[in-house]
Amino acid sequence: MSPPAPQLAAVTSQTVKTHCPYCAFQCGMEVTRLHGTTTELRIAADPDFPVNRGQMCIKGFTSGALLDHPRRIRQPLLRQPSGQLAPVSWSSALDFIAERVLALQRAHGHGAIGVFGSGALTNEKAYLLGKLARVTLRTPNIDYNGRYCMSSAAAGQNRAFGIDRGLPFPVSDIAETDTLLLWGSNCAETMPPIMQWVYAQKERGGRLIVVDPRLTDTARSAALHLQLTPGTDLLLANSLLALAIEQGLVDEPYIAARTEGWDELRRSLLTCDAAYVERVSGVSLDQQRRAVDMLARAERSMLLSGRGSEQQSKGTDTVLAFTNLMLALGKVGKPASGYGCLTGQGNGQGGREHGQKADQLPGYRYIENSEHRAAMAAFWGIAETSLPGKGKSAYELLDAIGPSGGIRALLVFGSNVVVASPNSKHIESKLRELELLVVCDAFENETSEAAHVILPIAQFGEEQGTLTNLEGRVILRERVQQAPAGVKTDLEIICELSQRLGVTRGFEFDGPEQVFEELRRATAGATADYSGISYARIRQEKGIFWPCPAPDHPGTPRLFADRFHFPNGRARFSAVPHRPAAEPPDADYPLLFTTGRYKEHYNSGAQTRRVAELNEAKPEPRVQIHPRLAQELGVLDGQALTIESRRGSVSMSALLSRDIRPDTLFAPFHWGGKLAANILTVPALDPSSRMPEFKLCAVRARSATAQGGPKRAK
Numbered sequence: 001m002s003p004p005a006p007q008l009a010a011v012t013s014q015t016v017k018t019h020c021p022y023c024a025f026q027c028g029m030e031v032t033r034l035h036g037t038t039t040e041l042r043i044a045a046d047p048d049f050p051v052n053r054g055q056m057c058i059k060g061f062t063s064g065a066l067l068d069h070p071r072r073i074r075q076p077l078l079r080q081p082s083g084q085l086a087p088v089s090w091s092s093a094l095d096f097i098a099e100r101v102l103a104l105q106r107a108h109g110h111g112a113i114g115v116f117g118s119g120a121l122t123n124e125k126a127y128l129l130g131k132l133a134r135v136t137l138r139t140p141n142i143d144y145n146g147r148y149c150m151s152s153a154a155a156g157q158n159r160a161f162g163i164d165r166g167l168p169f170p171v172s173d174i175a176e177t178d179t180l181l182l183w184g185s186n187c188a189e190t191m192p193p194i195m196q197w198v199y200a201q202k203e204r205g206g207r208l209i210v211v212d213p214r215l216t217d218t219a220r221s222a223a224l225h226l227q228l229t230p231g232t233d234l235l236l237a238n239s240l241l242a243l244a245i246e247q248g249l250v251d252e253p254y255i256a257a258r259t260e261g262w263d264e265l266r267r268s269l270l271t272c273d274a275a276y277v278e279r280v281s282g283v284s285l286d287q288q289r290r291a292v293d294m295l296a297r298a299e300r301s302m303l304l305s306g307r308g309s310e311q312q313s314k315g316t317d318t319v320l321a322f323t324n325l326m327l328a329l330g331k332v333g334k335p336a337s338g339y340g341c342l343t344g345q346g347n348g349q350g351g352r353e354h355g356q357k358a359d360q361l362p363g364y365r366y367i368e369n370s371e372h373r374a375a376m377a378a379f380w381g382i383a384e385t386s387l388p389g390k391g392k393s394a395y396e397l398l399d400a401i402g403p404s405g406g407i408r409a410l411l412v413f414g415s416n417v418v419v420a421s422p423n424s425k426h427i428e429s430k431l432r433e434l435e436l437l438v439v440c441d442a443f444e445n446e447t448s449e450a451a452h453v454i455l456p457i458a459q460f461g462e463e464q465g466t467l468t469n470l471e472g473r474v475i476l477r478e479r480v481q482q483a484p485a486g487v488k489t490d491l492e493i494i495c496e497l498s499q500r501l502g503v504t505r506g507f508e509f510d511g512p513e514q515v516f517e518e519l520r521r522a523t524a525g526a527t528a529d530y531s532g533i534s535y536a537r538i539r540q541e542k543g544i545f546w547p548c549p550a551p552d553h554p555g556t557p558r559l560f561a562d563r564f565h566f567p568n569g570r571a572r573f574s575a576v577p578h579r580p581a582a583e584p585p586d587a588d589y590p591l592l593f594t595t596g597r598y599k600e601h602y603n604s605g606a607q608t609r610r611v612a613e614l615n616e617a618k619p620e621p622r623v624q625i626h627p628r629l630a631q632e633l634g635v636l637d638g639q640a641l642t643i644e645s646r647r648g649s650v651s652m653s654a655l656l657s658r659d660i661r662p663d664t665l666f667a668p669f670h671w672g673g674k675l676a677a678n679i680l681t682v683p684a685l686d687p688s689s690r691m692p693e694f695k696l697c698a699v700r701a702r703s704a705t706a707q708g709g710p711k712r713a714k
């Protein structure tokens with residue numbers, strides 16, 4: 001392979017405009033190399049980037065600490081017969097991987113090799129990783145951790161609108177709406193700079209409704225907080241629509257002109273009983289009526305969902321209940337109105353558009369659609385019959401590790417699957433059954449503990465690449481400085497591996513911009529059409545919204561003004577009856593357990609737990625518990641609480657708070673080992689999106705320190 005050429009041509013002064021390495025807001029940042037060194041960086045929020053407008057959160061401001069971190073891996077590591085990892089040369093490491101992969105393919109077939117990607121990868125990496133899996137490895141088994149993040153919102157939007165783009169409008173539209181409903185999102189903590197748009201909406205006289213089982217920082221800003229029982233989002237959303245019908249608040253002309261499936265949906269809601277909903281969800285009938293009234297009577301209203309409502313085994317149906325509601329009120333496609341999903345990971349959006357998802361090919365093509373297969377096979381110059389079919393979803397892929405499931409080798413790029421997966425102890429033990437585990441990362445983490453090979457990679461700021469933010473805006477993360485000696489970019493690793501596996505053609509690139517050139521051509525005519533986008537245009541226009549089908553096309557900041565993405569242009573209603581949680585509380589496990597985030601940490605914490613400032617601010621997870629429940633259990637604030645589910649137990653210090661319901665415990669999932677919240681979570685999957693039920697499982701709890709034996713909530 002030709003290694004990607006240095007891209008420091010983009011650096012014309014000591015200060016470079018680039019983007020944060022973490023969440024989907026992709027704040028613009030200005031990085032200055034002080035004194036011309038590569039080790040002293042000053043990071044400031046970019047006042048000119050139109051999404052964050054000069055604001056960032058603590059994670060972005062401290063992200064420079066990752067680059068020159070003393071624990072960073074700077075040489076490939078290979079597991080020795082003694083069980084220890086030892087440094088080896090790049091050629092030794094890559095030769096070892098290629099020989100093992102080829103041997104496993106010969107013995108067990110192409111499907112024995114699994115690939116696990118990430119919503120943190122750039123579009124270029126996601127594209128090339130998908131190509132490696134389908135063209136070189138010829139395995140169907142590639143998926144990514146975005147499956148754990150936005151897949152329910154994606155599945156729901158595809159079914160309702162025929163297209164999946166997190167927000168169908170720029171984030172600035174939030175400020176222009178009259179009623180904003182945030183459902184299952186604590187964005188004040190997870191994405192703080194977005195609150196400038198929420199506050200601007202409030203200053204204009206707009207109203208905010210928040211639906212969340214906890215009184216979060218976001219909910220504190222709301223005019224109306226619906227503190228529902230975890231897992232009853234679908235029930236409540238259906239009830240709001242039933243009330244809108246009852247009160248004559250639906251927009252009949254809009255429904256007739258722009259949608260289909262209304263009669264069936266309306267019939268399915270006839271049995272909806274608001275009093276029953278009040279009892280089960282804990283949201284009073286009066287609050288339900290107020291919420292519907294505020295949404296329906298406002299000229300402009302908007303419902304944005306987050307992981308709280310989506311990370312459930314009925315997440316897709318819950319999103320469909322949201323789209324049903326906003327379509328029936330006649331809001332979708334109107335100015336500063338409609339439904340959107342606040343995507344989570346940095347490139348959660350682009351990551352699912354370019355081929356690292358088990359069922360997708362570049363441009364949001366589907367691997368089981370014969371036209372889409374033919375288009376990509378022709379583009380890659382291979383026979384359509386050689387393209388594999390749909391593979392296993394993220395959890396199913398990991399669960400299939402070992403002789404019985406058939407996955408013998410796993411290549412992991414940018415994902416800490418042991419911490420991120422539900423039922424994490426099971427996944428940890430599964431990894432130990434692998435005959436080859438390759439982890440590409442900048443730091444050792446809980447997943448790499450089982451690795452046969454760890455490949456050290458370049459990080460943000462050391463390589464270029466595009467990402468697609470929560471608005472569908474394609475942005476360019478510029479390079480700030482050279483990567484340290486001894487590491488390679490993911491793109492280099494993919495290309496060099498492919499060549500060792502016998503496929504050189506199509507894996508020779510002179511840097512990420514060349515990969516993007518291929519990617520954009522590959523998407524021409526597809527749903528997520530990037531063909532009119534270039535690095536030069538992104539720089540000049542501060543990002544471009546897809547679809548953008550030609551170099552002179554302005555991009556598409558707003559979708560659905562005239563039509564939806566189906567042949568007849570109409571949006572589709574879906575009847576989505578409520579169903580209970582996969583694991584409701586019972587006599588043995590009487591409490592609800594739900595997970596979430598701290599503002600100081602990002603996802604599995606593999607990066608942020610390495611940043612001293614963040615670690616000092618939040619050194620450990622604490623379990624949030626209502627004082628009434630704490631008293632019942634005999635636990636005081638700061639004392640250890642043991643939480644048990646059917647899959648395992650964790651002990652964390654208790655954080656007493658009236659912000660949580662007395663029947664629910666909350667803990668963040670940013671830690672591994674004995675503090676991993678996902679030890680408890682249940683791997684029940686949404687039948688459509690294959691999203692695990694992260695947000696709800698049954699647990700019991702006891703004080704780990706109580707005198708006279710533990711008390712247990714039963």
Ligand code: SF4
Binds near residue numbers: 020
């Ligand atoms: S983590 Fe998200 S909100 Fe925070 S600075 Fe980075 S992109 Fe912005």
